[in-house]
Amino acid sequence: MLEVTGLTVDYLTHAGRVRAVDDVSFAVQPGEFTGIVGESGCGKSTLLFAVAQLLSPPAAVTAGSVTFRGQNLVTMGARQLNAIRWQNLSVVMQSAMNALNPVMSVGAQFADALHAHGMSSRKAVASRSAEVLRLVGIDAVHLRSYPHQLSGGMRQRAMIAMALLFTPDLIIMDEPTSALDVVAQRSLMTQIKELQREFGFAVIFVTHDMSLVSHYSDRLLVMYAGQVAESGPTRRIFASPLHPYSRGLLDAFPGIRGEKVPLKGIPGAPPDLSVIPNGCRFQPRCPARMTECETTPPALVDRDGSQVRCLLYTPVVPQEPAPAKEAAQ
Numbered sequence: 026m027l028e029v030t031g032l033t034v035d036y037l038t039h040a041g042r043v044r045a046v047d048d049v050s051f052a053v054q055p056g057e058f059t060g061i062v063g064e065s066g067c068g069k070s071t072l073l074f075a076v077a078q079l080l081s082p083p084a085a086v087t088a089g090s091v092t093f094r095g096q097n098l099v100t101m102g103a104r105q106l107n108a109i110r111w112q113n114l115s116v117v118m119q120s121a122m123n124a125l126n127p128v129m130s131v132g133a134q135f136a137d138a139l140h141a142h143g144m145s146s147r148k149a150v151a152s153r154s155a156e157v158l159r160l161v162g163i164d165a166v167h168l169r170s171y172p173h174q175l176s177g178g179m180r181q182r183a184m185i186a187m188a189l190l191f192t193p194d195l196i197i198m199d200e201p202t203s204a205l206d207v208v209a210q211r212s213l214m215t216q217i218k219e220l221q222r223e224f225g226f227a228v229i230f231v232t233h234d235m236s237l238v239s240h241y242s243d244r245l246l247v248m249y250a251g252q253v254a255e256s257g258p259t260r261r262i263f264a265s266p267l268h269p270y271s272r273g274l275l276d277a278f279p280g281i282r283g284e285k286v287p288l289k290g291i292p293g294a295p296p297d298l299s300v301i302p303n304g305c306r307f308q309p310r311c312p313a314r315m316t317e318c319e320t321t322p323p324a325l326v327d328r329d330g331s332q333v334r335c336l337l338y339t340p341v342v343p344q345e346p347a348p349a350k351e352a353a354q
């Protein structure tokens with residue numbers, strides 16, 4: 026349903042070009058839940074905005090394509106994009122407080138979206154608005170509420186309800202639970218999963234917390250410094266992560282279930298993307314670093330249906346023997 030190929034996004038700043046998303050490719054099947062994980066600054070939000078075509082200057086897609094149901098969104102005009110947004114593809118932002126209009130009631134915002142896509146009957150608008158709000162467990166009386174009158178969890182649910190207005194094929198979510206406490210986080214995740222089962226939409230879910238997506242996502246994309254470090258089925262990555270960065274992320278977050286284990290952080294911080302290290306981008310922090318990691322940037326290689334960018338898995342190219350020096354005459 027969605028195929029992202031070689032997607033590259035640059036921020037064009039006074040200090041130069043910052044490549045926040047570098048040659049990223051992945052596909053999402055209908056009804057699939059894909060998690061995108063990585064530390065802050067790895068390019069997750071930029072990637073989502075590029076997929077939804079919501080980037081604004083100084084960010085720009087400089088290469089690649091985003092094919093959604095056979096059409097390339099990167100080259101699509103604004104009118105066509107507006108027709109697809111909400112109806113076929115909707116986005117839930119990190120903070121509903123910022124995404125919702127603070128001076129409009131929830132119902133008025135739902136009505137705006139429904140009107141924009143051709144629903145003109147007041148009765149139909151009111152009934153659909155109440156229906157989606159109830160789907161996320163909020164009483165329809167709150168259509169009259171303003172965003173500040175709702176709790177953080179309710180606002181996020183209202184955003185999800187709005188994303189469901191047209192029952193789209195794909196919902197893109199950028200850390201929708203990050204402002205919530207762990208109990209509210211878990212209940213929202215369970216609700217998203219139940220709605221997904223009921224309506225069959227696909228989800229792309231960005232988070233820095235790997236344990237959050239462990240029980241909900243089918244596939245994972247682990248990002249580091251703007252690139253895909255590893256991608257594959259979530260179960261496999263949790264059971265046997267290939268990339269030392271994926272292993273580091275798993276050890277850095279407590280599991281929702283299972284025994285208590287001491288948490289280990291990943292030493293250091295992701296690189297400033299305007300000054301990328303030589304060789305492997307993760308090597309300054311990597312516990313498995315080899316000498317060649319300092320000079321050779323690893324390619325993304327296929328491995329048993331997964332992909333990994335690490336020299337541990339890159340086939341060694343046999344070196345041509347150096348020509349024997351001719352004996353000095």
Ligand SMILES: Nc1ncnc2c1ncn2[C@@H]1O[C@H](COP(=O)(O)OP(=O)(O)OP(=O)(O)O)[C@@H](O)[C@H]1O
Pocket residue numbers: 036038043045063064065066067068069070071072083233297298299
């Ligand atoms: N407005 C900007 N101007 C220049 N560079 C930017 C700008 N916004 C982001 N970047 C660059 O893009 C990189 C990726 O940012 P992005 O917000 O996509 O990361 P993220 O993984 O989503 O982080 P977070 O989890 O904190 O939202 C940043 O590290 C920074 O180098």
